[in-house]
Amino acid sequence: MYIDLILYNYLLIIGQVWCSSSNNNNSRRRIRIAASTSISQRASSHFSTSVVSLRSRTAQAYFGDNHFCTGCLLNDFFVLTSAKCVTSRGKVPRRPRELVVVAGSRSRLNRTRQTEKKAISFAAVHPNYIMFNSNDIALLKLTDPINEDYSFTDPAPDVLMPPPYGSKCIVMGWGRQFANGPLASRLSILEVQLLTPGHCRRYIPEMTEEMLCAISRNSTLPVGPCPGDTGGPLFCNDALIGIVSYTMGCSRANFPTVYTSVYYHHLWLEDLLDRGGQQRMKLAIGMLIWSYMMT
Template sequence: MKAYDLLLSILLILHPFSKADRGTVSDLSDDTFELLISGGHKPDSNRYSRHVVSIRTLNYVEVQGDNHFCSGTLISSRAVLTAAHCVTDRYKASMNPRGLRVIFGHVDRLAYYTEDHTSRVDQIMVHPKYERYKSHDLAILWLTTRIPSHNHDVVPLLMRKKANLTVGIHCITMGWGQIYQHGPYSDELLYMDVIISNSSRCDENISDFNEEESVCVKPMKEGEYCAGDMGGPLICRGALAGIIGGSLGCAGGKAMKFVSFLKYRKWIVGTVHGMTASKRPLFVYLPAYYWILTNILHWLWKIQWEL
């Protein structure tokens, strides 16, 4: 029995250094690490994770993070882009924004967070032509407070006016979604490498694919996105190319669709600008009002002297 105990002790010591095929703690830095956004991998840095937020109900059940239900993409210091079906019911009515909480700057969903890493939601704007799980699956959450500028782990994602999304470009997507259909949500933010594909691939494999609204990609390896990933970004060449949306349940395999950012850029940018302007305090406009008033008075004075 002593020899058996000695052998067991040796095996337990050597076990963390043994090679694993499907991603144990021992090979987190290995390039072959895989784990079923389903089929994703863990990042080596926060280069992309700082653009993603966790969207949750206001209160958790047992531990912080068990109330996560969708992901979101930070597009300004107060605006989060996500899928409309995340924040609406079957009748397309928006949720009460006061019942939502956004967590940023955390890779681990279940990690403890402080008030510096969370914000309440003040307003929800859903695309006016949204049809549940079908089209225009976009919504913008306006946060009650700005994300602190000193928090370098949180940065809005670049939104280019133009992007050359040619076939074959390597992109990345991420989320805290289910690790398999109807399974548990991932604790860690998982990445999946994808490639821009021909629209014909999605036409053949996705019944409701619409080239006018969507970007077609294929996974570099096996993988799919599921509930909880919705609203996460598609990042190509360091800029926003789309978000996960327009799907019920898990989707993947040979082809995947993302809601195209470029197709909706005008609505997204215009909505954010409108929300920004509507929330500005009155004193912000006082210089403009003063300039207009002085010019009117000067014009009236000039007319009076000419008469």
């Protein structure tokens, strides 16, 4: 557990250093090159319907100003996201009634006829994240299903495959447009390259097997997930491969972002979905005890 805490703090510090040292002139171009011509129009438009905004329950001044994380629809009831998005810094699970999911629109700020705002009935956080700061993944269950019409809300492709290292991938979210900048008003679609585990460890020696990393494919005008993109989906070869975990590559050249592998966790996810999102009793009790000890 001590080693895991060191890993968590190391990743957090590195992320803060890289983000705070971002060159704003390059970073401001993040949105401009988000819709790269090398990203197929079909892929970007199809995958974008599965991306949702995770928000605090009530907006402060206007619609959309309460966005803080991104997620991905697995089906009409379940959303996949980062465990960071549904726990406090002390690893205490947030109350579901404090959170809402907004789907059906690429715009963060505009409510349309297709916009759907859903409450969350409960969130299942991987027990290793609560206890050991690893396995940054969570499954949310909505109180009501997303519209089955699926015109503007279509779940992620139901394709399970190992990480295709070296492939061109896309990551989506409404994160900050550059380090310490404003959140994107429209969904950003960013092109990155998935690196091999060995290549990842050149940057981050503490990478574990359940982690992935991807880097900007454009060294001149770098792009990459920033705060607010956490929990967002990483799509490679028409499959959901990962979710944003540590945004250390926030609009930076030559440094990757860390993702949680969906394939690595597929048995955990399948078990949860089979149970309607409910954790096994022993795991649930263990998480409650740990949360109590940490408060």
